[in-house]
Amino acid sequence: xxxxxxxxxxxxxxxxxxxxxxxxxxxxxxxxxxxxxxxxxxxxxxxxxxxxxxxxxxxxxxxxxxxxxxxxxxxxxxxxxxxxxxxxxxxxxxxxxxxxxxxxxxxxxxxxxxxxxxxxxxxxxxxxxxxxxxxxxxxxxxxxxxxxxxxxxxxxxxxxxxxxxxxxxxxxxxxxxxxxxxxxxxxxxxxxxxxxxxx
Amino acid sequence: xxxxxxxxxxxxxxxxxxxxxxxxxxxxxxxxxxxxxxxxxxxxxxxxxxxxxxxxxxxxxxxxxxxxxxxxxxxxxxxxxxxxxxxxxxxxxxxxxxxxxxxxxxxxxxxxxxxxxxxxxxxxxxxxxxxxxx
Numbered sequence: 001x002x003x004x005x006x007x008x009x010x011x012x013x014x015x016x017x018x019x020x021x022x023x024x025x026x027x028x029x030x031x032x033x034x035x036x037x038x039x040x041x042x043x044x045x046x047x048x049x050x051x052x053x054x055x056x057x058x059x060x061x062x063x064x065x066x067x068x069x070x071x072x073x074x075x076x077x078x079x080x081x082x083x084x085x086x087x088x089x090x091x092x093x094x095x096x097x098x099x100x101x102x103x104x105x106x107x108x109x110x111x112x113x114x115x116x117x118x119x120x121x122x123x124x125x126x127x128x129x130x131x132x133x134x135x136x137x138x139x140x141x142x143x144x145x146x147x148x149x150x151x152x153x154x155x156x157x158x159x160x161x162x163x164x165x166x167x168x169x170x171x172x173x174x175x176x177x178x179x180x181x182x183x184x185x186x187x188x189x190x191x192x193x194x195x196x197x198x199x
Numbered sequence: 200x201x202x203x204x205x206x207x208x209x210x211x212x213x214x215x216x217x218x219x220x221x222x223x224x225x226x227x228x229x230x231x232x233x234x235x236x237x238x239x240x241x242x243x244x245x246x247x248x249x250x251x252x253x254x255x256x257x258x259x260x261x262x263x264x265x266x267x268x269x270x271x272x273x274x275x276x277x278x279x280x281x282x283x284x285x286x287x288x289x290x291x292x293x294x295x296x297x298x299x300x301x302x303x304x305x306x307x308x309x310x311x312x313x314x315x316x317x318x319x320x321x322x323x324x325x326x327x328x329x330x331x332x333x
Contacts, residue, residue: 073315164307194253198258199258
């Protein structure tokens with residue numbers, strides 16, 4: 001009678017994965033692997049995009065009743081040309097890597113939802129400065145990357161833009177300024193604690 | 200009760216009512232007077248005015264006490280001091296998009312102040328009163 005080696009479940013699974021297929025051809029294994037990969041990747045990205053919509057963002061009342069309600073009164077929601085910037089257009093980077101990093105960080109916000117830290121208007125107002133500051137800092141660090149998906153200094157026309165506004169934009173460009181330096185609170189209410197630099 | 204007693208009772212009752220009416224009107228007039236004084240002197244909500252100014256980026260071109268692209272609010276207040284139409288004129292200036300003259304002489308449309316809810320004239324009026332109070 002011979003002793004059979006005792007291995008753990010993980011060890012047996014690992015051994016099975018490492019063993020060559022005796023039943024299926026390499027072509028079949030590769031084909032199944034390729035299509036499984038496609039389905040997984042497609043599903044992952046579809047799920048990622050599903051979380052990247054205005055409807056998803058206002059799925060919780062904290063966003064719907066506060067920042068979304070305010071945004072509806074601004075030019076990014078309704079304007080002369082009919083171009084609308086929705087939540088992810090301004091708050092989620094477009095390229096895949098940065099988008100994934102942003103999403104991973106945003107998942108921590110679920111904790112806020114679970115603990116109800118901004119569950120009422122009063123609680124939201126109490127935290128507005130902190131939340132807005134985080135977003136302003138993020139935008140500053142990325143050189144207002146989301147703003148620049150649609151706006152950039154080079155595309156501004158001195159003929160069409162108001163003279164003083166154009167002058168300010170060109171001065172900002174010259175000194176390496178970024179959109180969020182001056183354009184805070186353009187789509188949402190400014191926190192009550194917020195003060196301008198020269199106030 | 201004979202007719203003479205009834206008449207005397209009625210007369211006292213009428214006199215009492217007249218006295219009460221006079222006193223009540225006096226109180227009403229005093230309250231109205233106080234309301235008028237408070238509305239003209241103390242009604243400006245400074246924090247709300249500043250919040251509206253910040254939200255509309257007024258302070259990009261104006262400051263309370265120094266000239267930028269636009270005049271200092273203190274200068275505006277001085278210009279309109281004692282003028283009966285000051286409030287109406289300034290409301291018109293910041294809500295109609297009329298031309299504003301800049302230090303270099305060029306003119307361009309003044310930004311229209313936006314409120315939430317839209318076109319809430321009470322908020323605009325409060326902002327103008329705050330500017331005039333500088």
